[in-house]
Amino acid sequence: xxxxxxxxxxxxxxxxxxxxxxxxxxxxxxxxxxxxxxxxxxxxxxxxxxxxxxxxxxxxxxxxxxxxxxxxxxxxxxxxxxxxxxxxxxxxxxxxxxxxxxxxxxxxxxxxxxxxxxxxxxxxxxxxxxxxxxxxxxxxxxxxxxxxxxxxxxxxxxxxxxxxxxxxxxxxxxxxxxxxxxxxxxxxxx
Amino acid sequence: xxxxxxxxxxxxxxxxxxxxxxxxxxxxxxxxxxxxxxxxxxxxxxxxxxxxxxxxxxxxxxxxxxxxxxxxxxxxxxxxxxxxxxxxxxxxxxxxxxxxxxxxxxxxxxxxxxxxxxxxxxxxxxxxxxxxxxxxxxxxxxxxxxxxxxxxxxxxxxxxxxxxxxxxxxxxxxxxxxxxxxxxxxxxxxxxxxxxxxxxxxxxxxxxxxxxxxxxxxxxxxxxxxxxxxxxxxxxxxxxxxxxxxxxxxxxxxxxxxxxxxxxxxxxxxxxxxxxxxxxxxxxxxxxxxxxxxxxxxxxxxxxxxxxxxxxxxxxxxxxxxxxxxxxxxxxxxxxxxxxxxxxxxxxxxxxxxxxxxxxxxxxxxxxxxxxxxxxxxxxxxxxxxxxxxxxxxxxxxxxxxxxxxxxxxxxxxxxxxxxxxxxxxxxxxxxxxxxxxxxxxxxxxxxxxxxxxxxxxxxxxxxxxxxxxxxxxxxxxxxxxxxxxxxxxxxxxxxxxxxxxxxxx
Numbered sequence: 001x002x003x004x005x006x007x008x009x010x011x012x013x014x015x016x017x018x019x020x021x022x023x024x025x026x027x028x029x030x031x032x033x034x035x036x037x038x039x040x041x042x043x044x045x046x047x048x049x050x051x052x053x054x055x056x057x058x059x060x061x062x063x064x065x066x067x068x069x070x071x072x073x074x075x076x077x078x079x080x081x082x083x084x085x086x087x088x089x090x091x092x093x094x095x096x097x098x099x100x101x102x103x104x105x106x107x108x109x110x111x112x113x114x115x116x117x118x119x120x121x122x123x124x125x126x127x128x129x130x131x132x133x134x135x136x137x138x139x140x141x142x143x144x145x146x147x148x149x150x151x152x153x154x155x156x157x158x159x160x161x162x163x164x165x166x167x168x169x170x171x172x173x174x175x176x177x178x179x180x181x182x183x184x185x186x187x188x189x190x
Numbered sequence: 191x192x193x194x195x196x197x198x199x200x201x202x203x204x205x206x207x208x209x210x211x212x213x214x215x216x217x218x219x220x221x222x223x224x225x226x227x228x229x230x231x232x233x234x235x236x237x238x239x240x241x242x243x244x245x246x247x248x249x250x251x252x253x254x255x256x257x258x259x260x261x262x263x264x265x266x267x268x269x270x271x272x273x274x275x276x277x278x279x280x281x282x283x284x285x286x287x288x289x290x291x292x293x294x295x296x297x298x299x300x301x302x303x304x305x306x307x308x309x310x311x312x313x314x315x316x317x318x319x320x321x322x323x324x325x326x327x328x329x330x331x332x333x334x335x336x337x338x339x340x341x342x343x344x345x346x347x348x349x350x351x352x353x354x355x356x357x358x359x360x361x362x363x364x365x366x367x368x369x370x371x372x373x374x375x376x377x378x379x380x381x382x383x384x385x386x387x388x389x390x391x392x393x394x395x396x397x398x399x400x401x402x403x404x405x406x407x408x409x410x411x412x413x414x415x416x417x418x419x420x421x422x423x424x425x426x427x428x429x430x431x432x433x434x435x436x437x438x439x440x441x442x443x444x445x446x447x448x449x450x451x452x453x454x455x456x457x458x459x460x461x462x463x464x465x466x467x468x469x470x471x472x473x474x475x476x477x478x479x480x481x482x483x484x485x486x487x488x489x490x491x492x493x494x495x496x497x498x499x500x501x502x503x504x505x506x507x508x509x510x511x512x513x514x515x516x517x518x519x520x521x522x523x524x525x526x527x528x529x530x531x532x533x534x535x536x537x538x539x540x541x542x543x544x545x546x547x548x549x550x551x552x553x554x555x556x557x558x559x560x561x562x563x564x565x566x567x568x569x570x571x572x573x574x575x576x577x578x579x580x581x582x583x584x585x586x587x588x589x590x591x592x593x594x595x596x597x598x599x600x601x602x603x604x605x606x607x608x609x610x611x612x613x614x615x616x617x618x619x620x621x622x623x624x625x626x627x628x629x630x631x632x633x634x635x636x637x638x639x640x641x642x643x644x645x646x647x648x649x650x651x652x653x654x655x656x657x658x659x660x661x662x663x664x665x666x667x668x669x670x671x672x673x674x675x676x677x678x679x680x681x682x683x684x685x686x687x688x689x690x691x692x693x694x695x696x
Binding site: 025033034037038042044049050051054055058063122123126129140144145172176179 | 204206220
């Protein structure tokens with residue numbers, strides 16, 4: 001359910017953008033982007049795993065948002081719209097970097113003490129996460145960090161909801177396989 | 191580890207990559223964006239896909255978001271699908287589809303169809319380039335299901351937007367750019383979705399399913415029940431009839447249907463470990479084959495294609511039952527193929543394995559001199575696996591499927607193709623790469639899947655949609671048709687799709 005404050009904010013933004021003066025457009029743009037920068041930067045950072053690239057991705061998304069600011073009439077869709085630009089930019093950057101999956105054949109040696117098992121599992125997962133390609137990593141970040149539903153992710157990635165579910169399923173299965181592989185090694189998880 | 195704990199640890203693991211606090215520098219950079227852009231405000235915008243798209247920009251956000259959901263096209267879960275499941279031996283003898291329907295729209299209207307440019311005579315010999323037409327508006331579908339060359343023109347099936355239930359629609363075109371909705375009686379398609387169109391000796395066959403998927407569980411454990419299979423036949427693309435003996439498909443999932451010289455072959459299953467093959471002469475009546483266990487032990491099917499000499503069936507042996515509504519990741523099994531001269535008697539072929547613990551063969555693409563099969567592997571790298579074959583009986587692995595990507599491995603220092611897909615018309619194999627820094631899209635052609643030739647573009651190349659940064663979903667679908675391609679795409683801020691007729695040059 002939308003809050004009154006957010007609704008008022010949206011109305012405010014809508015009124016500003018619909019009037020269309022340069023100053024008002026700038027004000028609306030600034031209000032929109034500055035309130036979302038932290039979130040956008042964090043998402044981009046988790047996808048790209050690089051601070052500078054995350055900053056550049058957010059900046060590029062802001063540039064595109066400004067270039068097409070006047071075209072956007074449905075203010076309620078602005079968050080998804082901005083995420084969409086950001087996600088596309090992150091995907092492009094990942095692919096340009098030609099990220100290659102890391103080998104999973106050599107999981108880190110597990111500590112024997114239970115107190116460290118959780119930490120070790122997260123390390124295994126962290127390594128396994130690095131093996132996901134751009135599309136799968138984006139889906140995982142949007143689902144488990146941004147807490148978006150598969151339908152919401154689909155609206156941001158341009159995929160069908162079923163495709164998003166497939167990506168999440170694949171990613172989870174692969175991460176579980178990594179844990180299982182670590183478990184099978186001498187001195188494994190349990 | 192249960193799913194909840196896995197997801198909790200997953201969040202924690204993800205946060206290990208947290209980039210740290212945002213620097214104020216970024217806040218300043220973004221705040222300065224309007225000023226940075228001010229001198230460039232008069233420059234050309236991102237390429238417009240069409241005037242129609244531009245005129246609809248006023249409703250951009252609503253339609254854009256709705257349409258975005260339908261971007262991922264392709265009947266096999268990939269962005270780009272082959273022109274049809276029908277191989278080159280499919281005989282196209284159906285009577286003419288009468289193009290008297292209304293103007294392009296999501297719902298039928300009453301405007302006469304505009305005249306269309308005749309389809310150019312397909313060149314003979316090798317393709318050495320592609321000439322792009324100016325884009326035309328494409329009906330605003332939610333999702334295109336299939337486009338096939340048929341009866342001297344083209345016919346498309348798609349889901350109509352804005353309806354409470356699933357409702358397919360049909361459009362035809364004589365030139366690939368001007369599309370006319372066909373006045374189809376939709377009562378034959380109750381809450382149905384078309385998955386593919388197949389030209390047959392007596393017209394067209396459409397196949398798909400009815401209703402929405404019923405799924406249970408979440409995340410890794412999610413499973414979905416198969417939706418009821420639906421088959422329709424039509425002599426003209428306008429009058430459609432449900433196949434009467436659909437009971438032969440009760441509880442079945444169809445993974446592919448193809449038309450060859452010996453008739454139609456459908457493959458799928460009636461549950462895990464219960465592979466099924468159905469055959470039909472025209473699509474009106476079907477027979478389920480009894481599969482010899484020696485040939486099909488632990489078989490799972492994923493695709494079937496007609497070839498010049500018969501049929502090839504792709505799948506795997508072993509592996510675990512899929513979850514997440516049919517998603518299959520091979521684990522302990524291996525890729526497998528079967529071949530047949532008549533569609534009824536099958537022989538297991540040879541798939542030379544790549545490394546890794548599990549492989550599965552997904553889709554087959556057919557060229558004039560060879561075939562490409564793309565599948566998946568659960569080895570240390572995971573992801574794509576690919577094979578080539580000259581006869582469909584013995585398949586050789588591509589050493590590095592991810593780098594292969596249907597195109598030659600780029601030289602050191604040359605940016606690699608960031609994504610790819612393959613489509614075909616039974617003669618030409620087409621690999622599409624997204625993310626060309628200049629054009630947004632790059633394409634290669636092959637007749638055997640081994641040797642690929644990049645095709646230079648000419649014509650209206652400035653209309654090819656590009657996404658910010660030069661990459662992204664530049665095009666949605668490229669269908670290989672006689673003499674070239676039909677390409678569907680949309681720029682990042684266009685509200686409807688555009689279509690290009692891309693003509694192959696000698």
